[in-house]
Amino acid sequence: MSSPLALFALGFTLASVLTNAFSDSRSDLHDPPMAHPEEGEEGREVYSTTKCIPTTDGRSVPVRRCIGGQLAELTYLNPFLVVDVLSTKSDDRRSRATGETSFHFPAHPHRGFIEIRYVISGRIAHQDSCGHHSITNAGGAQLFNTGRGVVHEETISFNESLLLFQIWVNMKHDLKKSTPPSFRVFQKEEIPLVTFDRNFPLCVARNLTTLFGWHFYDVEVATPDCVFRQWLPEKQNAFLYVYRGSVNVFSDDPENKVGQGSLAVLGAGRHVLVRGPGGFLLGSAPPVPDRVFQSGGFVMSTEADVKQSIDELNDGWRAMC
Numbered sequence: 001m002s003s004p005l006a007l008f009a010l011g012f013t014l015a016s017v018l019t020n021a022f023s024d025s026r027s028d029l030h031d032p033p034m035a036h037p038e039e040g041e042e043g044r045e046v047y048s049t050t051k052c053i054p055t056t057d058g059r060s061v062p063v064r065r066c067i068g069g070q071l072a073e074l075t076y077l078n079p080f081l082v083v084d085v086l087s088t089k090s091d092d093r094r095s096r097a098t099g100e101t102s103f104h105f106p107a108h109p110h111r112g113f114i115e116i117r118y119v120i121s122g123r124i125a126h127q128d129s130c131g132h133h134s135i136t137n138a139g140g141a142q143l144f145n146t147g148r149g150v151v152h153e154e155t156i157s158f159n160e161s162l163l164l165f166q167i168w169v170n171m172k173h174d175l176k177k178s179t180p181p182s183f184r185v186f187q188k189e190e191i192p193l194v195t196f197d198r199n200f201p202l203c204v205a206r207n208l209t210t211l212f213g214w215h216f217y218d219v220e221v222a223t224p225d226c227v228f229r230q231w232l233p234e235k236q237n238a239f240l241y242v243y244r245g246s247v248n249v250f251s252d253d254p255e256n257k258v259g260q261g262s263l264a265v266l267g268a269g270r271h272v273l274v275r276g277p278g279g280f281l282l283g284s285a286p287p288v289p290d291r292v293f294q295s296g297g298f299v300m301s302t303e304a305d306v307k308q309s310i311d312e313l314n315d316g317w318r319a320m321c
Contacts, residue, residue, distance in 0.1 A: 044269030058105035122162030128152035139188025221276025238284035245278030
């Protein structure tokens with residue numbers, strides 16, 4: 001694997017990096033209130049569903065983009081800038097055709113947001129210009145704060161089927177240029193697994209909340225009789241992505257049913273209540289009250305900030321780590 005620092009030799013210019021730029025001001029879809037998940041209380045229903053658009057990223061890595069960029073139906077769910085689902089099958093046809101043995105995200109720069117990766121199956125290797133390098137295995141997660149600037153690359157083997165979530169979370173404006181990059185890996189054994197319905201031992205959830213600082217749960221609702229109920233904090237935007245089966249959110253109303261491969265934005269309410277059978281990822285976080293200007297891997301507050309970031313990148317991004 002080549003060094004991420006090789007990126008500086010590629011001669012990134014302002015024109016090339018800004019090709020796919022877009023500007024998006026703050027977008028609060030709803031403002032859910034806080035409450036405890038007590039019986040009879042109103043729960044969050046499905047506010048809207050969005051199609052996840054097939055595309056590619058990196059070096060022809062297949063991606064389903066649910067939130068973010070110009071392709072997605074939903075460009076921003078504050079503070080979630082991007083929600084991607086990477087799903088590949090164990091298949092050597094590409095390897096035979098190209099001579100490659102892995103999918104690859106070549107070295108590329110980031111600044112101004114926090115990236116979460118959660119691996120349900122497969123594994124992914126990471127290295128960056130601050131010296132972090134690791135392999136995250138199935139059931140593990142990454143917390144990558146790009147802060148004031150970092151270059152990184154990732155590799156995914158063809159030899160394993162992959163199901164991985166990549167989520168970008170916005171940072172407050174005053175932290176974008178002051179926070180040094182950081183990277184942490186949590187393997188499967190470090191993530192709490194809880195049985196949330198005592199009557200159904202196969203109804204389990206992996207609680208990622210304590211790792212990330214926001215509410216994230218990977219939930220397996222194994223039977224139609226099993227119910228997942230979770231309190232979410234006040235004024236947080238929330239989404240739910242179903243990666244297996246289908247689920248009903250709050251009620252059996254057809255408008256509250258979410259099928260495999262769909263992302264649902266959850267509306268106002270006092271808690272989340274989900275019936276299966278199905279597997280899904282639930283995430284929620286408080287909005288960031290700042291304007292967003294995004295160009296590729298740079299997430300800043302103004303176009304001037306982005307241009308400054310690119311100039312600093314071309315100068316070598318000295319002492320960012």
